[in-house]
Amino acid sequence: MSPTSAPSKTGKAPSRASRKRSPLARFLVRRVVTALLLALGITLVTFVLTNLVPGDPVSANLGQRALGDPAIVAQWRADHGLDKPLPQQYLLYLGGLVHGDLGESQQSHRPVSEDLADFVPATLELAGAAILVSLVLGVAFGVFAALRRDRLPDHVLRVLSLVGISVPTFWLALVAFYIFFYRLQVTPGSGRIDPGMTAPPHVTGLYTIDSALAGQWDVFSSAIGHLIAPALVLALYTIGLLTRFTRSAVLEVLGQDYVRAARAKGLPGRVILFRYVVRPALVPIITVAGLAFGSLLSGTVLVEAVFAWPGVGQYAYKSATTLDLPAVMGVGLVVGGVYLIINLVVDVLYGVIDPRVRVS
Amino acid sequence: MATRSRQAALLPVVLTGFLALAACSGGGSSSSQSSPGGGAGKTLVIDTSFNLKTADPGRTYEPTGLIVGKAAYDTLLTFNGGDLTKPVPDLAESYDMSSDGTKLTLKLRQGATFADGSPVTADDVVFSLTRVRDMKGTPSFLLDGVEIAKTDETTITLTSKTPNPALPFILPNPALGILNSKVAKEHGATTDTADKAEQYLNSASAGSGPYTIESLNVSSEVVLKRNAKYWGARKPVYDKVVIRNVQAATQKLNVQRGDSQVALDLSGDQLAGISGGLQVTKTASANVVFLLANQDPSVSKVTSSPKFAEAVRKGLDYPGLLELAGEGSVQAPGVIPSMLLGALPADQVVKRDVEGAKAALKESGAANPTVKLEYPSELTVNGLSLQPVAERIQANLKEVGITVELAPSPVTTALDNYRNGKEQLGLWYWGPDYPDPSDYLAFLPGKLVGLRAGWKAGADKELEAAGEKAATTVGDDARKQAYVDIQTKLNASGPFIPLIQPSQNIVTAASVTGLTYNPVWTVDVADLGTK
Numbered sequence: 001m002s003p004t005s006a007p008s009k010t011g012k013a014p015s016r017a018s019r020k021r022s023p024l025a026r027f028l029v030r031r032v033v034t035a036l037l038l039a040l041g042i043t044l045v046t047f048v049l050t051n052l053v054p055g056d057p058v059s060a061n062l063g064q065r066a067l068g069d070p071a072i073v074a075q076w077r078a079d080h081g082l083d084k085p086l087p088q089q090y091l092l093y094l095g096g097l098v099h100g101d102l103g104e105s106q107q108s109h110r111p112v113s114e115d116l117a118d119f120v121p122a123t124l125e126l127a128g129a130a131i132l133v134s135l136v137l138g139v140a141f142g143v144f145a146a147l148r149r150d151r152l153p154d155h156v157l158r159v160l161s162l163v164g165i166s167v168p169t170f171w172l173a174l175v176a177f178y179i180f181f182y183r184l185q186v187t188p189g190s191g192r193i194d195p196g197m198t199a200p201p202h203v204t205g206l207y208t209i210d211s212a213l214a215g216q217w218d219v220f221s222s223a224i225g226h227l228i229a230p231a232l233v234l235a236l237y238t239i240g241l242l243t244r245f246t247r248s249a250v251l252e253v254l255g256q257d258y259v260r261a262a263r264a265k266g267l268p269g270r271v272i273l274f275r276y277v278v279r280p281a282l283v284p285i286i287t288v289a290g291l292a293f294g295s296l297l298s299g300t301v302l303v304e305a306v307f308a309w310p311g312v313g314q315y316a317y318k319s320a321t322t323l324d325l326p327a328v329m330g331v332g333l334v335v336g337g338v339y340l341i342i343n344l345v346v347d348v349l350y351g352v353i354d355p356r357v358r359v360s
Numbered sequence: 361m362a363t364r365s366r367q368a369a370l371l372p373v374v375l376t377g378f379l380a381l382a383a384c385s386g387g388g389s390s391s392s393q394s395s396p397g398g399g400a401g402k403t404l405v406i407d408t409s410f411n412l413k414t415a416d417p418g419r420t421y422e423p424t425g426l427i428v429g430k431a432a433y434d435t436l437l438t439f440n441g442g443d444l445t446k447p448v449p450d451l452a453e454s455y456d457m458s459s460d461g462t463k464l465t466l467k468l469r470q471g472a473t474f475a476d477g478s479p480v481t482a483d484d485v486v487f488s489l490t491r492v493r494d495m496k497g498t499p500s501f502l503l504d505g506v507e508i509a510k511t512d513e514t515t516i517t518l519t520s521k522t523p524n525p526a527l528p529f530i531l532p533n534p535a536l537g538i539l540n541s542k543v544a545k546e547h548g549a550t551t552d553t554a555d556k557a558e559q560y561l562n563s564a565s566a567g568s569g570p571y572t573i574e575s576l577n578v579s580s581e582v583v584l585k586r587n588a589k590y591w592g593a594r595k596p597v598y599d600k601v602v603i604r605n606v607q608a609a610t611q612k613l614n615v616q617r618g619d620s621q622v623a624l625d626l627s628g629d630q631l632a633g634i635s636g637g638l639q640v641t642k643t644a645s646a647n648v649v650f651l652l653a654n655q656d657p658s659v660s661k662v663t664s665s666p667k668f669a670e671a672v673r674k675g676l677d678y679p680g681l682l683e684l685a686g687e688g689s690v691q692a693p694g695v696i697p698s699m700l701l702g703a704l705p706a707d708q709v710v711k712r713d714v715e716g717a718k719a720a721l722k723e724s725g726a727a728n729p730t731v732k733l734e735y736p737s738e739l740t741v742n743g744l745s746l747q748p749v750a751e752r753i754q755a756n757l758k759e760v761g762i763t764v765e766l767a768p769s770p771v772t773t774a775l776d777n778y779r780n781g782k783e784q785l786g787l788w789y790w791g792p793d794y795p796d797p798s799d800y801l802a803f804l805p806g807k808l809v810g811l812r813a814g815w816k817a818g819a820d821k822e823l824e825a826a827g828e829k830a831a832t833t834v835g836d837d838a839r840k841q842a843y844v845d846i847q848t849k850l851n852a853s854g855p856f857i858p859l860i861q862p863s864q865n866i867v868t869a870a871s872v873t874g875l876t877y878n879p880v881w882t883v884d885v886a887d888l889g890t891k
Contacts, residue, residue, distance in 0.1 A: 055772030059779055061413070063421045065793050066498040067779060068808045075496040075553055108578045109414055109558055118577065174609065182613045189619030190610055191581070195602040196403035308407075308606040310580030318579060321738075323772050 027347075035340045039333055043097065046332045047090050050325050057082065057323040061106050080106055093329070102333070103326030107318060112330035115315060120334055121205025122192060123304070123311035127296045128206075129231035134238035134296075135289060141239070142246020142285075143278060149251065157243055164240025169299045173233045173306035180229055187229040190308035193222040230307040234299055238292040245288045249281035282353050290346040294339055404598040404872070404888060405620040410605035412578045416561040417488070417537035419497035423882055426534045427603065428576070430881040431584050433537025433567035434592075436466050436485065436516075437528055441876040441887070442643070444699055444795035447528040451480055451538055451568070452516075461523030461834040468514045473591045474540040474568045482510040487541035489518075490551045499535035502794065523832040525839065529796035534881055540566040570596040570886035580605050584885065597889045608743060612867070621869040624882060627743025628686015628863060637870035642688025645742045645864040646697040646795065646879030649749065651676075651857040652786045656814025660784040662731055664814065666853050667724035672785075673710055673857045675717035675760035681752055681859055685744045688863025694847035695790065695803050695858050699879065701836060702797035702843025710851060710858075717760040730763040734777055735787035737768030742862040746787055749859070753787070781814045795880055797843040801827045803856055804846075813855040823849050 057080070058073055066072045077083040081092060096103055102112035145157040180187040188194060192207050200210035200219050207223035253259060254277060262272045301313035312331060319327035412424035417433050420426065438450040449455065452466040472480040486508050493503040506527070507519040518527060530536070539549065543566040548556030560566075565573040568591065571584035584601040606614060611623035612630050615638060626634075634640055653663040653672055662668055678691045693704035721729075733753065735746045747768060754764040764785065768774075777783050790809065793799050802808040804827040806817025817824065823846065830842035850856060864877050873889040 053773065054776060055770070056776055056779075057772075059775035060772040063498045063793070064790070064808070065501045065802075066421070068802075069501055069504075072496050072498070072500055107413055109419075109562070119579070177610060178613060181619075182617050185617065189614050189617060190407070190604060190606050195405040195604065195620070196600055305607055306610060308580070308604055308610060310577060310605075314605075315579050321770065321772065 031340070031344055035337070038336055038340065039097075040094075042332045042336045043094065043329055044090070046329045047093070047325065050323060050328055051086060053323060055323055057106060057325065060322040061324075080104070093326070102330045105319070105327040105330075106324045107322055107327060112326050115327065116312065116330055116334055117205065119310060119312040119315045122309060123297065123300050123313060125192075125206040125208065126227065126230055126234065126300055126303070126309060126311060127293065129227050130234040130296050131238065131289065131293050133231055133235040134242055134292065137235070138239045138242025139246050139278075139285060141243040143250050143273070145243065145247045146250035146254065147273075154247075158247070161240035161243035164236040165244070166240075167236065169233065169237060170302040170306070172236060173230070173303045176229055176233045177306055188222065188225045192226050192309065193219055194226075197222055226307075230303050230309055234296055234303050237299065238289075238296060241288060241292055242285065246281065246285050249284050250277055253277045253281045279353060283350060286346050286349050286353070290342045293342050297335060297338060402598045402890060403600045403602060404622070404885075404890075405614075406601065406603045406622040406624065406883075406885070407606040407611040407614050407620045408603060408624040409607055409611075410579065412582070412605075414558055414562055414578070415565065415573055415576050415582070416497075416558040417535055417539065417567070418492045418495050418499070418555070419558060420535055421498040424582075424603065426881040427883060427885065428573065428582050428584070429534030429537050430569070431571040431601070431885040432565040432569040432573050433534060433539070434472065434480075434569050435532050435534065435536050435538065437531040439532050439795075439878060439880070442699070442878050444529070444646075444879060445701055447532055450532070451485070455528060457525065457528060457834070459834065461525045461832065462520050464518040464524075464527050465511075466516045466518070468516065470514065471591060472568055473589060474543075474566065475572045475587045475589060476540065476543065477589050478540060478542070480538060480540075480568050482513055482516055484541045485516050485538055486510050487544075487549075487551065488539045489536060491539070491544075491549060491555065492536060494551050494553075495555045496553050499533065502530050502533060502535060523834060525832075525834050526794065526796035526798040530794040532880065533794055537567055537569070540568075570594065571601060574600070594886055596886055598885075601885050615867050615869065618869065621872050622875070622883070622888070623867040624864075625743055626865045626867055627740070628689065628865065630743065631686065631865055631867070634867055639868045639870060639872070639875070641866040641868070641875060641877060642863045643866075643877040644688060644690040644698060644861040645791075645877075646699060647741050647789045647791045647862060648692045648695055648697050648858055649741055649744070649746070649787070649789045649860045649862065650692070650695065651753065651859060652783065652788070652809075652813040653855045653857070654781065654784050654786075654814040655819060655855045656781060656816075659782055659814055660731060662724070662726045662729040663784050663855075665724040665726065666855075667720045668726060668729075669855050669857065670853075671717045671721035671724060671760055671762065672757065673717075673851070674713040674720060675762070676710075676753065676756050676857065676859070677712050678710065678859070680756070681749060684748050684752060685742075685860045685862040686865075688865060689744075690861050692858035692861050694851060695856055696797050696800045696843060696847060697792065697861050697879070700792065700795055700797055702800075702840050702847070704844060704847050704851075708848075708851075714759055721761055728761055728763065730765060731784045732765045732767045733785040733787060734767045734769065734774055734783040736771040736774040739771050741789045742864050744860070744862040750787055778812055781812050783812075786812070792879065797839065798831055800843070801831055801846075803850065803854070809856075815855055820849075820853070823854075 058076055062076060081089055093103060105112050105115050108115055141157050145154045148154045181189055197219055200207060200214045200216050203210045203213055208220060211219035211223055259276050262276050300311055301317055304311045304313040316331040408424060410424050411422040413422055414420050414425060415428050417429050420429050434451045436450060436452040437447040440448050451469055451472055453469040455464060455466045457464050468482055474480060489503060489508045493500055505520055509517050511517055544557050547560035562576050570587055570590045572587050574583040574585040576582045582603040586596045586599050590596060608625045608630060612626055614620040615623040631640060653669040654660050655664045657664040682689055682691055690698060691709045693706060693709045696703045733750055735750050739746055750766050754766055757764050778786055778788060804810050805815045805819040805824055826846050830846060833839050833842050866875060866877060868875050871891050873891055874887040876887060
């Protein structure tokens with residue numbers, strides 16, 4: 001029975017509108033309203049915090065001579081709307097936001113939306129590759145370790161996963177760049193593609209996909225090559241995390257009666273593993289993976305710096321250190337949006353994996 | 361067992377697979393001299409830590425922007441290589457300064473063309489310079505009070521109400537690059553604050569320089585393309601120049617591996633181990649790192665005593681500080697850097713005198729004072745971090761009897777106190793806005809930097825009068841003497857303690873020729889050639 005068809009607590013019959021709305025529609029409406037409230041909260045918190053920082057964007061953006069010229073300073077403040085009271089600045093920002101206008105970056109002097117359109121795909125490509133690698137390797141290692149519990153492979157993988165979780169990403173990025181690029185010469189250098197190559201025509205902003213769509217296989221090959229080292233560095237923490245979570249989740253499922261029953265029935269090991277063990281174990285793993293994707297986004301700031309990856313992490317760092325408020329708020333909204341989408345995807349996946357979640 | 365072995369080998373196999381894929385994609389080969397996806401021809405890759413906001417010459421004033429500006433725009437005058445003592449013709453074929461220093465007449469060169477093939481005219485010059493002055497962008501101050509006029513089709517005059525002998529030294533600044541006014545106007549350029557051409561000028565250039573801008577991203581990469589119609593004798597060598605935003609540690613590995621050909625920001629420490637035929641250029645930069653002791657008693661009763669500044673000046677171990685900056689750095693003899701007219705000779709640098717410092721401290725009336733030293737924590741000057749410099753100062757002054765509390769903060773925060781003259785002791789640097797000693801009159805009482813040290817107008821009338829006189833003095837010899845005198849007095853009784861001119865270290869591949877460090881635009885891309 002659908003929850004919407006149950007009598008209300010007041011005893012009144014449900015309204016026609018609520019009867020018509022499906023659980024999925026209600027779920028999506030709830031999510032959209034939450035997203036809007038969250039976006040509002042992000043703008044408010046970012047705006048207040050950035051303005052609380054004891055610094056003046058004018059100092060961060062104008063040269064030392066220009067700072068001494070009141071006309072230039074006044075012009076700069078007027079150009080960026082900083083000559084208005086703070087509440088008015090915030091309301092003006094919200095007004096623009098309603099119309100899809102994220103303001104203009106004080107650093108690049110371009111609309112923030114255009115900046116983000118340039119930088120976000122680069123980070124999504126990197127973080128996406130990292131999470132893909134993490135999921136494949138982390139789950140595989142975790143399952144393998146659980147199946148070989150307390151044997152050598154299990155010990156090795158547990159130590160490796162601990163190392164992955166413990167090693168600072170920034171240090172690891174430097175070491176990986178030094179060893180694989182400089183010493184072993186097996187990975188290419190800085191950036192998303194080789195210097196001198198022309199970026200593929202913009203479709204998605206993901207060079208691997210855009211170059212494949214354009215049939216530029218030399219660019220595709222270069223983009224893949226440049227992606228591997230930073231993606232692996234970024235993924236190492238998540239691989240470690242997922243290995244540990246998968247191992248414990250699989251171990252828990254392995255001890256269940258229905259798994260023993262399946263074994264007793266003489267089902268093939270592969271069927272037991274994938275149908276009876278891995279699938280139920282995936283629910284907590286997906287939760288962790290969703291959270292890990294968020295931490296990957298924050299990790300990109302450091303990895304992008306080392307690999308000169310032109311992503312949103314570098315943009316965010318530069319914006320924050322120059323008190324570029326519209327850019328900081330734009331990044332905040334994007335990151336918040338990504339979290340919301342991930343949560344939504346995770347919730348939907350729960351339903352796909354576990355029918356009990358769908359019913360409830 | 362065989363199955364188990366395969367499973368146990370999963371991790372190395374997977375990793376090896378990834379790395380093999382990376383190697384197949386070009387990781388094992390240098391991509392420096394060719395452009396696999398961008399057409400045939402030579403590509404030069406320059407790595408630098410970006411300080412770039414725009415490529416609009418009317419608004420640019422950051423080091424990376426000046427590199428780009430120098431490549432894409434010609435100026436009326438320029439400097440030969442790194443010689444900042446004499447401006448030489450560029451778009452102007454000659455110039456003449458009136459004897460009273462108020463009128464500069466420039467004769468425009470015939471035959472110079474923009475990248476689209478149209479000629480550079482006097483109207484373009486008047487439009488471009490007026491735009492910079494009246495748009496109120498960051499470099500507007502360069503032409504403050506200067507009237508720009510076209511006398512005839514080939515003559516431009518720049519007139520100032522008061523003598524402006526620095527003007528020929530200001531004009532080479534890439535911020536004063538000459539725009540193709542027709543193209544710029546078509547894209548919103550005006551000579552007032554309503555100008556809207558920046559977006560266009562960040563995506564394409566409208567200059568007559570040896571390169572044009574193919575693409576620009578202020579956070580990651582600028583791509584320059586050879587101007588096939590370049591009018592000058594020095595034809596650009598590279599078809600494409602890629603300037604990438606890369607942090608210093610990565611720059612070193614990139615240039616060593618051959619992934620880039622030029623690394624601009626290596627610190628002295630990072631030069632260790634550079635070999636393999638790479639060329640290293642170490643030149644003292646024009647940035648002067650200095651200490652200030654605030655003269656405002658309301659900020660600090662201790663630092664406002666002239667004798668306290670003397671104690672600090674005598675108490676510092678300058679060779680020790682130089683060690684931190686690395687080879688190629690020099691002790692700053694005064695606030696004017698060594699390569700500019702009016703710089704103090706190297707033998708006039710301040711030397712450590714701990715006993716003298718203790719005596720001066722005693723005379724200041726402060727017994728075992730404690731003062732706060734503020735500085736921007738994350739700022740590096742030519743690769744030199746100010747943090748170890750501050751720590752060394754702290755240790756030096758401890759020997760004199762001064763306790764220094766270190767107060768680092770992010771640049772944006774530290775700048776506020778510095779700008780408002782609220783720091784007791786401050787550790788900062790000054791890079792020349794233009795390579796003329798008059799830029800350093802800002803250090804006098806009541807002027808821009810003087811006020812940051814709480815040194816108000818009237819605090820030293822003799823020095824202020826000397827500054828006013830120097831600003832209007834015409835003639836190299838007379839100007840040189842005037843500025844030497846000012847600095848000698850500043851070093852004796854001023855609130856500033858010049859410390860170091862850190863070295864600008866540039867590493868280039870063995871194949872690159874023609875590199876010269878210029879303190880204004882760092883490197884002229886058009887100078888770079890290949891063996």
